[in-house]
Amino acid sequence: MKKWRCTVCGYIHEGDTPPDVCPVCGVGPEFFELVEEDKISPPPRAGEAETKKAVPVTNGQQDPKSMQSALFKISYGLFIVTSVKGEKINGQCANTVFQITSDPMRVALGINKSNLTYEFIQESGLVGITVLGENGHDLVRRFGYSTGRDKDKFAGLEYSQGTTGVPIVSGGIAYLEGKILRDKSIDVGTHYLFVADVVKGAVVEDKDPMTYAYFRKTK
Numbered sequence: 001m002k003k004w005r006c007t008v009c010g011y012i013h014e015g016d017t018p019p020d021v022c023p024v025c026g027v028g029p030e031f032f033e034l035v036e037e038d039k040i041s042p043p044p045r046a047g048e049a050e051t052k053k054a055v056p057v058t059n060g061q062q063d064p065k066s067m068q069s070a071l072f073k074i075s076y077g078l079f080i081v082t083s084v085k086g087e088k089i090n091g092q093c094a095n096t097v098f099q100i101t102s103d104p105m106r107v108a109l110g111i112n113k114s115n116l117t118y119e120f121i122q123e124s125g126l127v128g129i130t131v132l133g134e135n136g137h138d139l140v141r142r143f144g145y146s147t148g149r150d151k152d153k154f155a156g157l158e159y160s161q162g163t164t165g166v167p168i169v170s171g172g173i174a175y176l177e178g179k180i181l182r183d184k185s186i187d188v189g190t191h192y193l194f195v196a197d198v199v200k201g202a203v204v205e206d207k208d209p210m211t212y213a214y215f216r217k218t219k
Helices: 064-071 117-126 139-144 212-218
Strands: 002-008 012-014 032-035 079-085 087-094 097-101 105-112 125-131 159-160 167-169 172-178 191-203
Touching: 002 079, 012 212, 079 105, 079 167, 087 105, 087 139, 087 159, 087 167, 105 117, 105 125, 117 125, 117 191, 125 167, 139 212
Parallel strands: none
Antiparallel strands: 002 012, 002 032, 079 087, 079 125, 097 105, 105 191, 125 172, 159 167, 172 191
């Protein structure tokens, strides 16, 4: 079976062709590269130390693939990001959500501009964020493997309406609601970096959050 790597977030897809949409970051098939089997390093087995390899530092021009490999080492969480547009709701899986200031409490999130959720956030200026626990695989698949243009991702799913009107997905370990600060948000190319004031949030379960690395190892 062929393996394809997303050059934006590092997601590995198995199949004869790359996926139409990356289930994690939302980019299209043009952002996937075919990966040779022997270049995908398996995780170390339990009790087995991982071999550390030194990477030489050079002053010359860097190979883009080398730089991508370094970027893949950045740790990410997995979240369900939701928003509203009139009476409609939509959501997607995202891995780029992080606290950017503590006083005032603000978060930043990167959303692909081709995604339907981006349109909803741009219009309403509102965002909901569900932090996934390590048992959130089904929610990743529901919100990451399809687009809201083709199906209702909330059909048959338990969720609540937040104080801002955004849907809060059940099944996470924490949630946040935010109001977008348009003067602090910025277009960064394929994605838009939204900055939002946190207006409400709570921990639902005191458990470890899902990381992208954990999802890849256990999916």
